[in-house]
Amino acid sequence: MIRYIVKRLLLMIPVILGVTWLIFTIMYFTPGDPARIILGTDASEAEIAALQEDLGLNDGYVVRFVRYVKQVFIDFDMGESYINGRNVGEEIGLRFPYTFRVAAISVVIAVLIGLPLGIVAAVNQFTWKDNAAMMAALVGISMPGFWVGLMLSLAFALRLGWLPATGIGGPQYYILPCLSIGLSGCASIARQTRSGMLEVIRQDYVVTARAKGQVEWKVIYWHALMNALIPIITQVGTMFGIQLGGAMIAETVFSIPGIGTYMVSGIKNRDYPAIQGSVLYVAVIFGIIMLVVDLLYAFVDPRIRAQYQSRKARPKKAAAEGGK
Amino acid sequence: MARKTAKKGKGAPANAGKKESMLALTWKQLIRNKMAVAGLILIGVMAILAILAPVIAPYAYDKQDLYHTFLGPCREHWFGTDNLGRDIFSRILYGARYSLSIGIAAVAMSLVAGVSLGALCGFYGGKLDMILMRVLDVFQSIPGMLMAIAVSATLGPGLRNCIIALSISSVPGYARMMRASMLNIRDMEYVEAARSVNARDGRIIFRHMIPNAMAPTIVQATMGVATAILVAASLSFIGLGVQPPAPEWGAMLADGRNYIRDFPHLVMFPGIAIMLAVLSLNMLGDGLRDALDPRLKN
Amino acid sequence: MSKSESKRLLEVKDLTVQYLTGEEVVEAVNGVSFTLDRGETLGLVGETGAGKTTIAKSILRILPDPPAKVAGGEIFLDGEDLLHMPESKMRTIRGKKISMIFQDPMTALNPIFSIGDQIAEVIRLHEKKLSKKAAYEKAVAMLEMVGIPGERYSDFPHQFSGGMKQRVIIAIALACNPELLLADEPTTALDVTIQAQVLDMMRKLKEELGTSMILITHDLGIVAEVCDKVAVVYAGEIVESGNLEAIYDHGSHPYTKGLFGSIPDIEGEEKRLSPINGMPPNPADLPEGCNFHPRCPYATDACRKGKIPFTEVAAGHLVRCVQAQKGEF
Numbered sequence: 042m043i044r045y046i047v048k049r050l051l052l053m054i055p056v057i058l059g060v061t062w063l064i065f066t067i068m069y070f071t072p073g074d075p076a077r078i079i080l081g082t083d084a085s086e087a088e089i090a091a092l093q094e095d096l097g098l099n100d101g102y103v104v105r106f107v108r109y110v111k112q113v114f115i116d117f118d119m120g121e122s123y124i125n126g127r128n129v130g131e132e133i134g135l136r137f138p139y140t141f142r143v144a145a146i147s148v149v150i151a152v153l154i155g156l157p158l159g160i161v162a163a164v165n166q167f168t169w170k171d172n173a174a175m176m177a178a179l180v181g182i183s184m185p186g187f188w189v190g191l192m193l194s195l196a197f198a199l200r201l202g203w204l205p206a207t208g209i210g211g212p213q214y215y216i217l218p219c220l221s222i223g224l225s226g227c228a229s230i231a232r233q234t235r236s237g238m239l240e241v242i243r244q245d246y247v248v249t250a251r252a253k254g255q256v257e258w259k260v261i262y263w264h265a266l267m268n269a270l271i272p273i274i275t276q277v278g279t280m281f282g283i284q285l286g287g288a289m290i291a292e293t294v295f296s297i298p299g300i301g302t303y304m305v306s307g308i309k310n311r312d313y314p315a316i317q318g319s320v321l322y323v324a325v326i327f328g329i330i331m332l333v334v335d336l337l338y339a340f341v342d343p344r345i346r347a348q349y350q351s352r353k354a355r356p357k358k359a360a361a362e363g364g365k
Numbered sequence: 366m367a368r369k370t371a372k373k374g375k376g377a378p379a380n381a382g383k384k385e386s387m388l389a390l391t392w393k394q395l396i397r398n399k400m401a402v403a404g405l406i407l408i409g410v411m412a413i414l415a416i417l418a419p420v421i422a423p424y425a426y427d428k429q430d431l432y433h434t435f436l437g438p439c440r441e442h443w444f445g446t447d448n449l450g451r452d453i454f455s456r457i458l459y460g461a462r463y464s465l466s467i468g469i470a471a472v473a474m475s476l477v478a479g480v481s482l483g484a485l486c487g488f489y490g491g492k493l494d495m496i497l498m499r500v501l502d503v504f505q506s507i508p509g510m511l512m513a514i515a516v517s518a519t520l521g522p523g524l525r526n527c528i529i530a531l532s533i534s535s536v537p538g539y540a541r542m543m544r545a546s547m548l549n550i551r552d553m554e555y556v557e558a559a560r561s562v563n564a565r566d567g568r569i570i571f572r573h574m575i576p577n578a579m580a581p582t583i584v585q586a587t588m589g590v591a592t593a594i595l596v597a598a599s600l601s602f603i604g605l606g607v608q609p610p611a612p613e614w615g616a617m618l619a620d621g622r623n624y625i626r627d628f629p630h631l632v633m634f635p636g637i638a639i640m641l642a643v644l645s646l647n648m649l650g651d652g653l654r655d656a657l658d659p660r661l662k663n
Numbered sequence: 664m665s666k667s668e669s670k671r672l673l674e675v676k677d678l679t680v681q682y683l684t685g686e687e688v689v690e691a692v693n694g695v696s697f698t699l700d701r702g703e704t705l706g707l708v709g710e711t712g713a714g715k716t717t718i719a720k721s722i723l724r725i726l727p728d729p730p731a732k733v734a735g736g737e738i739f740l741d742g743e744d745l746l747h748m749p750e751s752k753m754r755t756i757r758g759k760k761i762s763m764i765f766q767d768p769m770t771a772l773n774p775i776f777s778i779g780d781q782i783a784e785v786i787r788l789h790e791k792k793l794s795k796k797a798a799y800e801k802a803v804a805m806l807e808m809v810g811i812p813g814e815r816y817s818d819f820p821h822q823f824s825g826g827m828k829q830r831v832i833i834a835i836a837l838a839c840n841p842e843l844l845l846a847d848e849p850t851t852a853l854d855v856t857i858q859a860q861v862l863d864m865m866r867k868l869k870e871e872l873g874t875s876m877i878l879i880t881h882d883l884g885i886v887a888e889v890c891d892k893v894a895v896v897y898a899g900e901i902v903e904s905g906n907l908e909a910i911y912d913h914g915s916h917p918y919t920k921g922l923f924g925s926i927p928d929i930e931g932e933e934k935r936l937s938p939i940n941g942m943p944p945n946p947a948d949l950p951e952g953c954n955f956h957p958r959c960p961y962a963t964d965a966c967r968k969g970k971i972p973f974t975e976v977a978a979g980h981l982v983r984c985v986q987a988q989k990g991e992f
Contacts, residue, residue: 055499056499056502056503056506057506059499059500059502059503060503060506060507062503063503063504063507064507064515067515067516067519068519070519071518071519072519072521179644179647179648179651180640180644182643182647183591183640183643183644183647184636184639184640184643185595185598185599185602185615185618185636185639185640185643186599187599187602187618188618188632188636188639188640191618191622191625191632191636192632192633192636194625195625195626195629195632199625199626243727244770245765245767245770245771246770246771246772246773246774248725248765248771249765249771249772249773249832249835250773250784251725251757252723252725252757252758252762252763252765253757253758253762253784253785253788253835254754254755254756254757254758254759254785254788254789255754255758255784255788256754257750264773267773267775267776268773268774268775282508283508283510286508286511287511289510289511289514289603290510290599290602290603293603304511304514305514305603308514308515308518308605309518309603309604311518316515316518320507320511320515323507323508323511324506324507327506327507327508328506341775342774342775343774343775343777343819343821344774344819344821347819347821347822
């Protein structure tokens, strides 16, 4: 298992380098001169030329790319923001807790609502419960998340005044953003759960469990659900990964000082180090979450576990007569 | 998925008559599905409204009337007017043109690129496949939304750039899906049969394999139009996509957001329009999936 | 009389099961009745799709509902009405008094739990007083009883071959000493050599534990080896039933004869098999009269109308055929 994890982590290196190259290239071709952005509109041409030289903007593409890679991967320095001169790595570190909290709470909301909804729909396939749940889920995935956020804040913050509309502070500040992300997430989890459950619910081993005299809820939540879990884990993991990368729109709507707002303002202001740094962060986080997801597969499914440990499993497999 | 392609494969050996009947069968399945029909009608109506917008719309989308700003829904202005006194109903009708054409164009572009890439990888395998798949890995380790935002930041705002940004970010998904389907059918008898009569690779890929591997891609593409509409709206909302004063729904939301406290109708109606467009496409996509995937029928 | 009452374990009376698909109502099982005494083995023989599995699943009440529905009839186990029993009480019977061996060992075990845990599950469900450890020990003992070393308790189904999996399923079925075992084609999915082993083991265990059994199969060779009584099922109906000799030596229904005619007999004189012509009828569209008449070489006008009742051609030997009524056999 350790071998597998190490292998996967090593495989992430080329992907991360690729992402670095990709985003660097995109930014390289993005119009706009950082020196002008930093100095503002009333700087003289000489000042701008001096700063361009200083930032190394006059060097070629390759030189700048190699320098950036060295700076990030050897010196572990993501550079300073053009806008406020703050170190990008530190800034991301400061913003991470907000994004993490929002991501974690929304995923929990999404799972707590989406999973039971999908299961109820699958168990009662073709009944009104199924139709109602799936219609609701369909509407849920069809609403733009930021619009749901706006509507929620209109209702609960602006009209009823129960909750703060924007900013971050105590726990009550998290309710609306997490709800708006969680609601659209729960819709796709419900759909995934339903189709996964429908695939396992008529399997022979589910009938076997019933024939043993097992109570129905345990047949469903233990024997069936555990087998339907892998696509659901993927879905939840992807959602968590994306949200950890910063819910750009929701954070903007609710003015949360997370990584999403950092990225959006970076893009708006052509703050290259900020954009490159945060995209890199997103790619690393995403890679790690996907690795965790794959490890969870192994936790759930012994067949995948056996693949990961294939070295150890082989003699045992041979012992099983015939093996299959 | 394997079973489905296998089943389709049987009826498929490049027989025009049989292919017709497959299509007819899918259509029959589709129109028996109430949800799918509702989605089809809804999106059809929206498309007609979009095309006929200049005829139907009671006002020009950019006609300002500073004496009648922030009107609530009334007889003259069904959905009210905005901060510049523009008729929201007319703007939404014109907005449908933007949203639908962005969605369809973006999906068409990424579909062509993704399907060809995926087909090449799946058919030839080997080094080409390895390299392309690693490149796609890189693309996919950046969430689609972020990718679209980054690309549209590079290209600058505007309708055309928004379409390009959206299609670039969804190419890897189609490529992967196509590749998986191709791998599934690469060793089927009818492909071997085509090989055995010395058919050219191009012919095998385009005539025999892609049509048989299309089913999941079609479903994905329908839903893809829906997603593209959502992402386009998000892009405009943060000021990167289509720019005001164009009546794009996301841009209208961004405008209206400043007045949400007192005049929520500025935000309500464009949002409902987005939701209906996306909902109808998703309903149609669900119906198509059920019609094309025998496994899920019961 | 009272003595024979206590001997009687299972009584199925006029069981009717329907499948509702869309607007169609399909009669999968149509007025099936039979009885089973303690220690007896009944063979349910017939083609695929004749309704044998549906009969077994209705006894356990594990038919998928919808689409399946028990439309009529009664099932008594030890005089207790199974079909009208509350679900909670039925659960104490499933796996304990009645257990079932399923057709396909490849899919009948849950792939993500260890085989030992799957055996222990049924033990802990029905012997609540047992500690976790005791249940574990009993599961290990069951594994060893079916010929699998106890140390493989924590192995998963994918680490076993088909025959071994079927042993595990048998261990699950027998773990709580059931009074009635429903074996649904227990050896069909296995290699011929493994079939013999598994069958042998089932017979031995059954004798040791004194279990009654309903064996569902289309393999007449297996029936001859294992069963005391046979019921031949065709299109959801029993067409002939009796003890083993009656059916094998004096099979009277044309369908029964046809079934035997289609087995190769190495010692026999015949050079050719005589298959039954035609296909089993579509259960959604059963023929009028005798279900078998479209394929029957002896069919007469009398066969084409009305329901054909059973005729007792010898003591305990029932045949549902017009010609048996006339005493022409």
